[in-house]
């Protein structure tokens with residue numbers, strides 16, 4: 001992967017940066033934000049790292065997570081250059097009403113708009129963390145243990161810890177170097193996958209009980225859902241559902257796993273995961289969402305049954 005000189009050159013030439021990523025941040029958004037923030041600080045830059053939703057508790061192990069602020073009181077964004085990571089529209093970061101000196105986008109998602117004065121988009125990159133890794137190296141900054149843990153976590157989350165089809169030999173080479181720099185794969189895996197609060201596990205059990213299998217002529221779909229009531233009864237929040245959409249994909253003949261979660265009464269967020277047979281990016285775009293071929297999502301309003309039937313209609317067309 002080659003880092004465009006216009007990105008590295010611009011960063012070298014400027015002093016004030018505002019790093020931000022998408023709402024409901026997961027490992028790639030957070031790890032990319034923190035590691036790039038540390039690298040720019042090491043270069044002596046003035047850096048603000050921001051996420052409107054802060055750091056969810058499951059990522060509290062990330063070193064230097066306290067760098068991420070979620071309040072902008074007293075910060076004049078106009079003096080900063082925006083570095084938008086792991087998303088490519090300011091709305092995704094809840095920054096649509098803020099002004100910036102310049103805006104740069106570093107992302108591996110397909111784009112719908114061409115926001116940004118300088119854009120570096122690599123739809124083939126498994127994680128934004130891989131792009132940030134190469135950027136930090138191009139900037140000549142030494143990768144510290146703190147950066148390595150954040151970047152390794154970023155790449156782990158987006159590759160299902162090196163199991164998804166976006167995992168390449170290059171991904172593993174980057175991961176290997178991060179291990180050499182101090183990231184501990186066993187410890188990070190335990191923090192990511194085996195450190196659940198009991199309530200979260202209870203929510204998973206409740207969700208799995210909602211499993212429905214739907215046979216379309218071309219593919220087999222597994223649908224699960226979580227209602228607001230289920231969150232309430234288990235004392236959990238939206239952040240606890242990270243990775244839940246992958247569970248039903250474990251079933252051998254399931255091609256598409258869909259998790260619907262209620263965010264407000266009759267408002268749903270759908271996360272879809274595939275195994276390569278259906279282009280979920282296309283399915284999601286038809287429903288007003290987006291994503292990658294095997295991991296995409298959309299939002300919908302209406303009753304659960306209504307949302308499901310709209311989804312099934314689109315799946316029938318696209319598979």
Ligand SMILES: [Mn+2]
Pocket residue numbers: 028029086108126127128158
């Ligand atoms: Mn990502």
